[in-house]
Structure formats: C-alpha cells, structure tokens
Amino acid sequence: MSQLSQSSIDFGLNFLKRISSQCDSKNVLLSPLSVITAYCMVLDGAAGKTEQQIKKVLNLDKINDQSEDISQLIKQVIESYRIPATAGSRQKFILNFGNLLMANKDEKFQEAYVQSLKTNYFADAFNEDFTDGRKIVEKVNSWVSNNTEKKITSILNEAPDSLDGLFLVNTIYFEGEWLKSFSKKRTRNKIFNNSDGTTVKTKMMTLIDERLNYVDRLDKQLKIVELPYVGNISMILILPTEDNNLKNLIDNLHSTELSSLMDSMKKTRLNNLTIPKFKLEDDHELHKILPSMGMTRPFQMNAEFPKITEGSLPSYISQSIQKAVIEVFEEGTIASVSTALRRSTGGVSPKRITFIADRPFMFFIRDNKSGVNLFMGQLSNITREQFL
Template sequence: MSQLSKPSIDFGLNFLKRISSQCDSKNILLSPLSVITAYCMVLDGAAGKTEQQIKKVLNLDKINDQSEDISGLIKQVIESYRIPATAGSRQKFILNFGNLLMANKDEKFQKAYVQNLKTNYFADAFNEDYKEGQQIVEKINSWVSNNTKNKITSIINEPPSPLDVLYLVNTIYFEGKWLMPFSKDCTKDDIFHNSDGTTVKTKMMTLSGESFNYVNRHDKQLKIVELPYVGNISMILILPTEDNNLKKVIDDLDSTELSSLMESMKKTYLDTLIIPKFKLEDIHQLHNILPKMGMTAPFQKDAEFPRITEEPLPLYISKSIQKAVIEVFEEGTIASAATVVEGLFMLACSPFSTPLITFIADRPFMFFIRDNKSGVNLFMGQLNNMSHQQFL
C-alpha cells in the first residue's frame, strides 16, 4: 500500500466537500492524484511557508515517515505502470501518466530541480522561446491531447507573457474493461432521480445474478459496491438510502471512515445491479479553490521557490486549472485528467449471502476509481443530476 493512499483520499474528499458546499446539486469529477502530482513538482522547488502549506493542503504532512522523499513516492506509483508487458501477454488495462516541464529558455534553471523532474516524474522537459506566444499554447495543448488520447484537447488558451518562467503539467489517462461487463441488450431507458427532486429518463445499465464486494450499512444509511475492472483497478460506488442524502454522506467521510466502510464489504450475490451510463466533464480553477483550502502562500507575491532557478527570482503561481472527463459504458470506463500550473510568474519589479439484494443507482451517488494495489485514489466524483448532454 502506497503512502500516497491516505493523502489522495483525504485531499480528494476535502476538495469535493469544498466544491459541493458551494452547490450541492453539481456533478463533480476530479483526479486527486493529478493535482497531487502537479503540485509535488511545484513542492520540489518550494521552501518555508510555501512548502508547508502545499504539504498540509495535499495532506502530505500526514505521511508517517516525513523523511520519505515525496517525489520518490510519486515515482513508485508511476513506475509500477511503466513496466512493459511481456511478449504474448494481454494488457489488462491502460493507466498512463504524463508530466511536462515547459521552461522559458531565457531563464536558467537549477540542474538538480530539472533532473529530479526527469528522474522521479519521468517528465518531458523543453526549453521554449516564450516570445512565440500562441505556438507555446499549441505545443502544450498538443502534448496534453496526445497524452490523454484526445479526450482533453485544450488545457490553456492564453499565450505566456515574457514574465512567465515555466509551465508544469500532469496528465492521467485510464482505460479499463469491466471484469463483468454489462450487456447492451440490457441497457434501457429508466428514471434517474436528480438531487433537486426532478426526474429524467436516462440510459440505465443492468447486471443480474453476479457477486460483488458489497455492504448495506443500515447504521450509515448507505450501500457500497465495488465494480472491478480487469486487473487491479476498481470503481467504488457509494449510494445513500432513500432516507439519506449524498451531501451528508460526503460530509461524514474521511480516509479512515472510507477504509472502515470498505473493510466491511463482503462477497455478496446481487440479484440486480443498475447504474447509469454517463459521461461527465469538469473543470476546476485551482488558483481559486486551493487558497480557500489553506494553500495561499504559493499564489502570493512573497511565495518561496528558491530551488527552481539558478538566480533567485520572485516567483509565484499565477494560474492553475484541472480538466477531467469520464465515460462509463457497458464495456468499461475511460477517464482522463490534466492539471496545469500555468507558469511560476516573475514579478516585474523583482461471507456469501443468498437473499435477493439489489443496488440500483437511480439517485445521486459518489464514485471512486481506485488502484487496489497502491490504494491510491485516481479519480473521484459525484453524480447528482442527469441531463441529455450527459447521455452517451
């Protein structure tokens, strides 16, 4: 189990709570691991209060052994999926990580910083002439598109200014097939109950007579089911009962509670399992959200980044966003995310059960895509409302 497991869950849940508190009927999708990876690349150049706040908000300060090299932990996760398949082996799923350093060629960077990104993050590193403007935008967007198999084709729109020093970008792409796929013949139009009390007809996928890790926690007024992909990745669905609501479930969750709930799951025969076929896309303005979670210093003009450039420069993060998309369908799931730190900006001035049991997700629920080997939370979200735009 990776030491990044707990931070990826707790940071993701804290982020989800922050977003849903502003609008609890919103559909949300994010990749906690993508944010953590991108900001760990920032963290490697940070010091003082800036370093402390990044660690605290990402929950990296909860890692048991603080002497552990955090970038080394990132490397372990990425490296475990870079091992090439042996001849004749069948690829079980696709999980690709990409990291990019797009540096302003007019600035000199510390060799140790650049080498660390290449070694521990397997980052592509390029020196570019920022005076090219729109060509820089096209190069970054092309890199993101290639690394997400065209699921995310644009992550930045505005060209860099002469004061921009670098861009740091992370991408994650997942493609998995259900261990027990849904039959398209069993996908039917049915009612989904939106969080605002309205209903909508949507495509609902059905599996009958299969066994899953499952629990109905009457004390918590929720059900949990694990839908495995071929390989060691799973989707975890948490469905509140009719007497409960999704916001309360999310508010009560942390990594310890989630682990306890998952440990209570047992292999259970489900008479019927029904979930919607859906596609979600989301975008998060991290430069607005992370400061509200306590990460203010990296975005302020007195931020401390002494380990990036050879000569000390007054650097701070000017803009940062994440885009994420997920498609859940009969054969499996495709999910991708891209997180960009848009330039560190330089200041101009310086047991088996037999009763009939069902899991029918026809109302708001939350979901995780989890690496069962490392325990890392790759993607997470909540589905509150279905609309025609979200049908596949």
C-alpha cells in the same frame, strides 16, 4: 499499499466537500492523484511556509519531512505502470502518466531540480520562446491531447505573457474493461432522480446475480459496491439510501471512516446492480479552490520556490487548472485528466440484495495495488450532456 493512499483519500474527500459546500447539485469529477503529482513537482522546488502549506493541504505532511521521499512514492506508483506487457500477453488496462516542464528560454533551471523531475516523474523538460504565446498554447495543448488520447484537447486558453516563467502539466489516462461487462441487451431507459428534484429518462446498465464486494450500512444510510476492471483497478460506488442524500453523506463522511467502510466490503451476491451509462466532464480553477483550503502562499508574490531556477527573482503560481473527463459504458470506462500550473516570475443472502443507482451517488476509480484514488467524483444530475 502506498503511503499516498490515505493522502489521495483525505485530499480528494476534502476537495469534494469544498465543492459540494458551494453547490450541492453540481456534478464533480477530479483526480486527486493528478493534483498531488502536479503540486509535488513544485514541492521539489519549494521551501518554508510554501512547502508546509502544500504538504498540509495535500495531506502529505504525515508521510515524511523530506520532499524527496514523497517524490519517490510518486515515482513508485508511476513506475509500476511503465512495465510493458510481455510478448503474447494481454494488456489488462491502460494507465498512462504524463508530466511536462516547459520553461521560458530565459529561465535558467537548477540542474538538481530538472534531474528530480526527469528521474522521479519521468517528465518531459525543455525550453521554449514565450514571446510567441500562440505557439506555446498550441504546443502545451497538443502535448495534453496526445497524452490523453485526444479526450482532453486543451488545458490552456490564454497565451503566456512576459512574466510567465514556466508551465508544469500532469496528465493521467485510464482505459479499462470491466471484469464482468454489462450486457447491452439489459441496458434500458429508466428514471434517474436528480438532486434538484427533477427526473430524467436515461440509459441504465444492469448486472444480474453477480458476486461483488459490497456492504450495506444502515447506520450510515449508505451502500458501497466495488466493480472491478480487468487487472487491479476498481470503481467504487457509494449510494445514499433513499432516506439520505448525497450532500448529507459527503458532509458527514470522514476519510478514515471511508477507508474503513471500503475495507469492510465482503463478497456478496447481488440480485440486481443498476448504474447509469454516462459521460462527465469537469474543470477546476485550483488557484481559487486550494487557497480556500489553506494553500495560500504558493499563489502569492512572497512564495518560496528557491530550488527551481537560478537568480533572486520571486516566483509564484499564477494559474492552476485541472480538466477531467470520464465515460462509463457497458464494456468499461475511459477516464483522463490534465492538471496544469503556470508559475510566474515578478514576481449469499436470504434476502434480495440490490444496488440501484437511480439517484445521486459518489464514485472512485481506485488502484487496488497502491490504494491510491486515481479519479473521484459525484453524479448529482443527469442532463443530455451526460448521455452516452
């Protein structure tokens, strides 16, 4: 189990609480691991209060005082999925990581920093002429599109200006088949009860009489079930009881408790498991959200990034965006995410057991080997945009 496991759960749940507090009926999708990876790439070049705040908000401060040790943990996660399938073997799933460092041609990097990104993050690193802003936008967006199998076609909308020194981008692409696929013959149009009180008829997929990891906690007013993919990755679904609601569940759920709840699941025969077939897209302006969580210094002119470039000009993160998409259907799931940072210079049961997700719920896509949450989110409302 990776030490990043608890960090991904802590940060992801805190992030979800922050978004939910602003709008409890919003659909949310994010990748905790993508945010952690992108910001650990700048953490390698940070010092002082900037370094402390990044570690604290990402819940990395309890791992180790040395940033290089955190880089090694990320390297281990990425490296474990870079081993190609042996001849004649079936690829269990696709989990690809991409990291990009693109710098203005006038920026002179510290060699140790570039080497760390290449060694620990397997990053592509090169210089470009930022005076041709349109070309930079096309290059970055093309790189993101290629690394997410065209699921995310753009991460940048605005061309860099003369103060932009570099871009750091992370992508994660996941494609997995359910260990037990849903039969299309059982997919039916059924009612989903949206958090805003409306109802919608949408396609719902059903499994009958399957043994799955499951727990029903009446005291917590929630149910949890694990849907495994082929391989060692699973989707975890958390459904509030009918007397509860998703916002109340999220507000009162703590990361250690969540970990304990997932550990308490046991193999159980479910008579009926029904979940919606859906597509969800989301984006987050991290440069606005993370400061509200306590990470302010990296986005200010007095940010401390002394180990990235040569010279004495101040550096700070002027823009940081994550875009994510997920498609959940009968055969499996496709999910992808891209996180970009723009740095500026200037500065068996006797009873019938069912799990019917016909109301708002939380979900995670979890790497069972490392315990890291790759993706997480909440489905609060289904509209035509979510239809598959």
